[in-house]
Amino acid sequence: MVRTIAVLDDEEDILELLRTYLTKAGFKVEALAEPEKFLKAVATQPPDLILLDLMLPGTDGLEICRYLKKRPETASVPIIMLTARTQEADRVTGLELGADDYVTKPFSLRELEARIKAVLRRQQLATAESSARKILAAGKLIIDSEKHQVEVEGQPVDLSLVEFKILELLTSRPRRVFGREEILDHLWGQEKVVVTRTVDVHIRHLRQKLGPLSSLIQSVRGVGYKFEE
Numbered sequence: 001m002v003r004t005i006a007v008l009d010d011e012e013d014i015l016e017l018l019r020t021y022l023t024k025a026g027f028k029v030e031a032l033a034e035p036e037k038f039l040k041a042v043a044t045q046p047p048d049l050i051l052l053d054l055m056l057p058g059t060d061g062l063e064i065c066r067y068l069k070k071r072p073e074t075a076s077v078p079i080i081m082l083t084a085r086t087q088e089a090d091r092v093t094g095l096e097l098g099a100d101d102y103v104t105k106p107f108s109l110r111e112l113e114a115r116i117k118a119v120l121r122r123q124q125l126a127t128a129e130s131s132a133r134k135i136l137a138a139g140k141l142i143i144d145s146e147k148h149q150v151e152v153e154g155q156p157v158d159l160s161l162v163e164f165k166i167l168e169l170l171t172s173r174p175r176r177v178f179g180r181e182e183i184l185d186h187l188w189g190q191e192k193v194v195v196t197r198t199v200d201v202h203i204r205h206l207r208q209k210l211g212p213l214s215s216l217i218q219s220v221r222g223v224g225y226k227f228e229e
Contacts, residue, residue, distance in 0.1 A: 001185050003120060006047040007031040008038040008064070009082060010056050018051065021109045022116075035059050043073045046176055049120060050074075051112075054083040054094065062093055069098035073175060078119045082107070136171060137229050141213055143171060152213055162187060163206045166199075170217060170227035179224040199224075 005027045007018050015031040022029045030047065032038040035056060042050065050068065054061030061081070068074040081094045081102040091102050100119045103112050134143045142151040148164055150157045159167065169178060169186050178186075180199045203225055207214035218228050 001182055002026065002028050003048040004028045004030065004045075005049050005051060005116065006038065006042050007051040008035060008056070008061075009033065009051070009053040011053075014053075014082075017109070018112075022113070025113050027116075035064060039064070039067070042068070042077070043071065046073050046077055046173065048077070049116060049123075050077055050079045051116075052079050052081055052099070054081055054090065062090070062097060065094055065097045065099055078123050080112075080115060080119060134171060136174075136227075137213055137216055141210075141216070143167065152210055157209050157211075159206065159209060160202075162202050163209065166202055166206060167217075167227075170225060174227050174229055177220045177223050177226045183224065 003026075005022055007015060007029060009015050009018070009031070010033050012033060015033060019029045019031045030041060032041060052061055052065060052068075054065075056064075061083075065079055065081070068077070068079065075098075078100040079098065081091070081099050082105060083090065083094075083102055084105040094102060100122070101115050103115060133145070135141070136143070140153050142149075144150070145168060148161075150159055150164065150167065165187055166183060169183060183199050203217060203219075207217055210216065216227055216229060218226055220226060
């Protein structure tokens with residue numbers, strides 16, 4: 001599964017450098033220089049990780065960090081701060097606000113890549129540990145990953161393994177749109193030999209089994225699907 005990284009930095013040369021390097025490293029990169037456009041973009045389509053420059057003209061990066069961690073759409077998205085500040089107090093403040101790591105400018109691209117992968121691994125482990133039993137849709141949908149069981153309004157629902165894995169993926173990041181190819185990669189990885197339309201068939205069956213909660217799985221035309229409470 002391709003991970004998405006959103007970058008906010010006012011220096012265009014750094015944005016282009018990060019976009020080029022991280023794309024080659026296998027990430028999808030959304031790089032923006034304007035805070036308002038950046039905040040709108042990550043709220044609409046939450047990324048897997050955010051690289052946030054703290055030294056922005058007219059804007060305090062720490063306040064943006066605070067804002068992101070208070071918003072339900074981005075509260076769980078890990079943040080790595082990019083900072084030219086050498087004061088320990090600034091770094092500590094950022095970490096106390098919820099940032100997961102920081103990199104001091106000028107930085108090594110290889111070190112930054114290693115830190116990104118380390119933060120994403122920690123996030124994945126934390127998500128796996130906390131998502132063994134999810135209660136969604138105001139308690140009407142319960143997903144037990146350890147037992148591979150699903151309940152809809154208190155009634156057990158019999159899902160196939162593929163349907164269960166699709167539901168797990170979509171609910172792992174509510175409101176995030178997952179493309180058909182991305183869903184196929186999650187199900188079968190490089191060994192997939194099926195076409196993207198197969199996803200539509202499984203989604204249709206999954207919706208039928210979810211019954212009154214079928215509308216929680218929404219289609220995004222030309223892209224894929226998302227889970228919307």
